[in-house]
Amino acid sequence: MLDIEYRRKIALDRPFEESRRDVQDFSDYLNSLVGEVKYAGVSVRLRETELPEGSAESNDVMINGRTVAEILDGLDLVIPASKDCGTCAGACDTGGCGTAEEEDRDPMDWNRSIIEDIPDIILKNAISKALADSRGA
Numbered sequence: 001m002l003d004i005e006y007r008r009k010i011a012l013d014r015p016f017e018e019s020r021r022d023v024q025d026f027s028d029y030l031n032s033l034v035g036e037v038k039y040a041g042v043s044v045r046l047r048e049t050e051l052p053e054g055s056a057e058s059n060d061v062m063i064n065g066r067t068v069a070e071i072l073d074g075l076d077l078v079i080p081a082s083k084d085c086g087t088c089a090g091a092c093d094t095g096g097c098g099t100a101e102e103e104d105r106d107p108m109d110w111n112r113s114i115i116e117d118i119p120d121i122i123l124k125n126a127i128s129k130a131l132a133d134s135r136g137a
Contacts, residue, residue, distance in 0.1 A: 002044040005062040009051045019117040026116040059115050063130040071126045
């Protein structure tokens with residue numbers, strides 16, 4: 001079982017230009033991602049917790065009680081070597097996985113102080129690691 005919590009404020013603490021998504025877009029993205037995980041047969045629950053106005057705490061994603069940063073610490077990330085990953089058979093508009101906006105940025109190029117800026121492939125690695133940890137692998 002994966003328990004994913006998006007701890008968030010109403011809006012980003014930083015200028016939107018520093019992030020791939022705003023809070024609402026990231027919420028929508030997480031809901032879609034959780035749907036993918038469920039479709040793959042994994043038991044998963046997503047909760048969104050609104051942080052109090054004026055909170056010093058930054059938006060974050062917790063998976064099974066650990067932050068994404070804690071999960072990724074020391075993890076050797078798996079990043080596809082080419083834009084044609086083969087999972088969509090080239091049927092998408094981007095010519096590879098991800099959004100057209102992400103094509104201009106290296107997957108490792110993200111603002112770690114803004115969880116909404118995390119690339120899809122990195123968050124999926126964190127989810128995979130959390131799932132493996134929960135299964136004792």
